[in-house]
Amino acid sequence: xxxxxxxxxxxxxxxxxxxxxxxxxxxxxxxxxxxxxxxxxxxxxxxxxxxxxxxxxxxxxxxxxxxxxxxxxxxxxxxxxxxxxxxxxxxxxxxxxx
Numbered sequence: 001x002x003x004x005x006x007x008x009x010x011x012x013x014x015x016x017x018x019x020x021x022x023x024x025x026x027x028x029x030x031x032x033x034x035x036x037x038x039x040x041x042x043x044x045x046x047x048x049x050x051x052x053x054x055x056x057x058x059x060x061x062x063x064x065x066x067x068x069x070x071x072x073x074x075x076x077x078x079x080x081x082x083x084x085x086x087x088x089x090x091x092x093x094x095x096x097x098x
Contacts, residue, residue, distance in 0.1 A: 001085050001092075004028050008078050011067075018074070019067045026063035029054055045091055049084050 007025035011018040033054060036043035052058040066077055 001032070001089055004032070005082055005085050008082055012075060012078050015071070022063055022067035026060065029059050029063070039095065042092060042095055046088060049088055053081065 004025045007021045007028075011021035011025075014021070032046075033056065036046055046054055052062045066074065069077065
């Protein structure tokens with residue numbers, strides 16, 4: 001999640017590298033999905049919070065679309081995604097402490 005968030009931040013700060021940074025973030029999604037299979041509770045929460053962003057059938061298309069959106073819409077979506085990742089990070093931390 002940290003890597004994905006770092007790439008989103010890079011894309012927001014450096015417009016010329018947006019497509020590459022979002023491509024890198026998207027490349028981490030299959031790894032994240034594999035790790036989530038270890039805990040069905042956490043996996044279900046990720047799917048509920050991230051939806052098409054992580055869903056195997058739709059993730060590639062969603063991330064490609066994000067990289068190509070207009071700047072204003074991109075920033076709104078990117079900020080929303082960072083917020084969702086923050087929520088999920090809290091969930092993972094709480095589950096790990098249990």
